[in-house]
Amino acid sequence: MTGSERTCPIRGDGGRALRAVLDRIGTRWTLLVVATLDRGGLRFGELERRLPGISQRMLTLTLRNLERDGLVSRTAHPEVPPRVVYALTATGRSLIGPALALAGWAAEHAPDLEERRAAHEARETAAHDE
Amino acid sequence: MTGSERTCPIRGDGGRALRAVLDRIGTRWTLLVVATLDRGGLRFGELERRLPGISQRMLTLTLRNLERDGLVSRTAHPEVPPRVVYALTATGRSLIGPALALAGWAAEHAPDLEERRAAHEARETAAHDE
DNA sequence: CTGGATCCGCTCTGATACTG
């Protein structure tokens, strides 16, 4: 739109913008949380149940980071017992597209990667044993 | 292709495939290296010069991982001094598409994220000072 | 020129226990 799109978005600014994003979505749970919230807002406990293996600590930290970056909104209802609902913001939803592209690639090539990696390690082990 | 794409690729298998990929491209230099190799094979020194700030160690490790996963090919010419050329494989090139999608999102929203984060931190600091 | 080896610090992550 600005007419200056000829630089690669990946290397554009030396990768700083991309780095900033990867530092967030690169963490173990971020994308899973975002994907889980895709269908609508959820409570803390709901999220915890839908993310097998996550600890309260990591769920809290992940949500805090997402909230800080404006990808997730937090709504606390002043009741007892407390009820807090997390939901994606417009920005948060906009991340799902690119994330899906990456996830698609992952689903398609993950078996390949593991295969190659296994083969590679086997080769190295053999070379070592010999 | 297979007709069984109704599960979300992100949460599909609990995120294992996606995790496997993020564990690789989530590292600081992987995507930068891939992007730098996009226009053709390069020598080790070339890559080092085109990736300001990377250390020899991390360049070596990154290339080794990419090679192990079959995303990058390594061609050593038995000369003196040594000459080693790294290039993207077909699989490696196929990663550029999704990566570009993510980078595009990053370029578009990174300023937003930093802004929000700054605002958030300012708010917290103020609350602390008071 | 291309890398291997080592030391070191930082952050991510998880388990556990405690609070409003």
Next chain:
DNA sequence: CAGTATCAGAGCGGATCCAG
């Protein structure tokens, strides 16, 4: 129910020196 606090472990990433 929804977090916070603390402790400990593991891995990434960087700087530096050395070798083929």
